[in-house]
Amino acid sequence: MANSYTTDRSDDEIRSNTDAPEVVVHRLPLYVRVLAQLDVTGAEMVSSEQLGTQLQMTPAQIRKDLSYFGRFGKQGRGYNVKRLSQELRSILGLNRQWNAGLVGVGRLGRAIIAYPGFRPExxxxxxxxxxxxxxxxxxxxGIDVRPIAQIKETVAELGIHIGIVAVPAPNAQSxxxxxxxxxxxxILNYAPVAPQVPLEVKVRGVDPVLALQSMTYFLKS
Amino acid sequence: MANSYTTDRSDDEIRSNTDAPEVVVHRLPLYVRVLAQLDVTGAEMVSSEQLGTQLQMTPAQIRKDLSYFGRFGKQGRGYNVKRLSQELRSILGLNRQWNAGLVGVGRLGRAIIAYPGFRPExxxxxxxxxxxxxxxxxxxxGIDVRPIAQIKETVAELGIHIGIVAVPAPNAQSxxxxxxxxxxxxILNYAPVAPQVPLEVKVRGVDPVLALQSMTYFLKS
Structure with missing residues (x-):
């Protein structure tokens, strides 16, 4: 199995690739998660058909998504589960610690602080x-709550990379x-508004209502 | 302003359109939200440039997204805010009540029941x-908790359209x-796994870790 994984790009080229559409980048964490599940079950190889079944996508979409980041897997043999997982984690920058700062310590903010899913990742x-x-x-x-006026100095002091916004909608933009x-x-945004930010800043919303609203389209049909 | 909105499709044609890529459908609720914000500020018209700024997309993407569902707006005049909002809400099926059933009444499930954002929508x-x-x-x-074995009869009895899953990962698939x-x-899935479902069933995940993991790709660059 050692040779069943190939790539035609150097690691650096993979790392600096930014040509992949954002929607493809957004799917990569799902690939990582599915691969982790497969790894737990002891699977060594996985086909684009199997990945497609798990991710509700066609095998062609799977192959196209992955092609943005290199050549993974061999024709007819599929992908090596562990290697593809490691490569995608590296591409996504998941092999390191990222520091986050939360703004808004109300009921939602407290639930976010208590959420056990962040630290293991x-x-x-x-x-x-x-x-x-x-x-x-x-x-x-276990986290000291500081005044909002101290965001800038704290971000520099603690090396914060990610802001998590859990304030009411009217306060989210400021x-x-x-x-x-x-x-x-x-910025990970829990407020039910779409904040305006410069193009180089990424905002992802965590919003169950938006998710529900896009499913009703299909329910209605 | 009454004539500033046009469409070349009948309402029925709009409603039955299912050719739009799923990723475009997923963006429509964001359009609806931005339009609602514009409406509150008193804006009557909005250009694809303005929508693009708010949604971090190009004006061309905005026009292409909307073109899947009809012809909204007039060349050079932009879109009528109220009408576009109403049309998109109708396309998404948001002008009616949808019943949801929650599975998993632990800490997360209780927070979901208490979440005030669902009912107004x-x-x-x-x-x-x-x-x-x-x-x-x-x-x-205020909601009676029933045994999981009663899901099927309850879905029929209460006309439930949407399942909300807030159980631990190992129980999510079953x-x-x-x-x-x-x-x-x-299915709105809060469990940190990608469940396998038939193609005609839509699953949207609410998962802050996945959102964070797709942003680190851009932080890393």
Whole structure:
């Protein structure tokens, strides 16, 4: 099996590739997750047909998605589960720690701090911010809550890469502005609004209502 | 302004259109949300450039997305905010009530029941299910918790369209199987796994880790 994986690009070329459509990049974590599940079951190889079944995509889509990042797998033999998983994790930058700062320590913010899924994946919540004086200075889930005015200095001090926004909708834009001004390039947005940010800043929304609203299209048909 | 909106398709044709790529359908709720925000500010018209700025897309992408569903707006005049919003809501099936049933009444499930964002958008949580005998029979947020074995009869009884899965990862597949068997065609999945379902069943995941993992790709560059 050692030779069943090939690539025609150097590691550096893979890493610097930014030509993949954003929607393809958004799917890569799903590939990583499915591959991890396959690895647990002991599977060594997986075909694009099998991946397609798991991901509700056609085998051709799977092959096209992966082709943006290199040549994985051999014709007729499929992909080596462990190797493809490791490569995709490397491409996504998942082999390191990323520090996150949370803005908004209300009910939702507290649930986010308590969420056990971040740390095992390398996402460390290292700071929290709120504007409520009765919350600032307290400790929530082991994290000291600082005033929103201290976002910029804290981002620099603690090496924060990712801002997590859990404030009410009317406050979301100004909080995103403050995060952008402090140099943050990635925002996970729980507020039910689409904030405006510069093109080089990525925003992903966590919003169950948006997810429901795109499924009703298909229910209705 | 009355004539600034045109379409070359009958309402029925719009409604039955299923040729739009799924990724475009997934973006439509974002359009609806941005249009609602514009409407609140009193804006009557909006250009594809303005929509593009708000949605971090090019004006050409905006025009292409909308072209799948009809001809909205006039060359050089942009889109009528209220009308485009109403049409997109109709296309997405948002002008009616959808009943949802939650499976898994742990900490996450309770937060979902308490989430105030569903009902104003027409999503009504009408049933909850759990396998834990100490929870079954109790009432959580005004909803009686039933045993998982009663999913099928409850879906029929209460006209449930959407299943919401908030069980631990190892239980997610069997719960999705039960939902599919009961006729559910749309599943909102909070479990950190990609369940396998028939092609005609839509699954959308609510997963902050997946969102973070696709942003690190861009942070890394």
């Amino acid at each position: 390398g996402f460390h919540m290292v700071a929290a911010f709120d504007e409520d004086p009765s919350v600032v200075g307290s400790s929530v889930g 909080v995103c502005d403050a995060l952008v001004e402090s140099g943050i390039k990635a | 027409g999503f009504h949580m009408v049933a909850a299910f759990d396998e834990d005998p100490s929870v079954v029979g109790s009432s959580v947020g 719960v999705c199987d039960a939902l599919v068997e009961s006729g559910i065609k749309a």
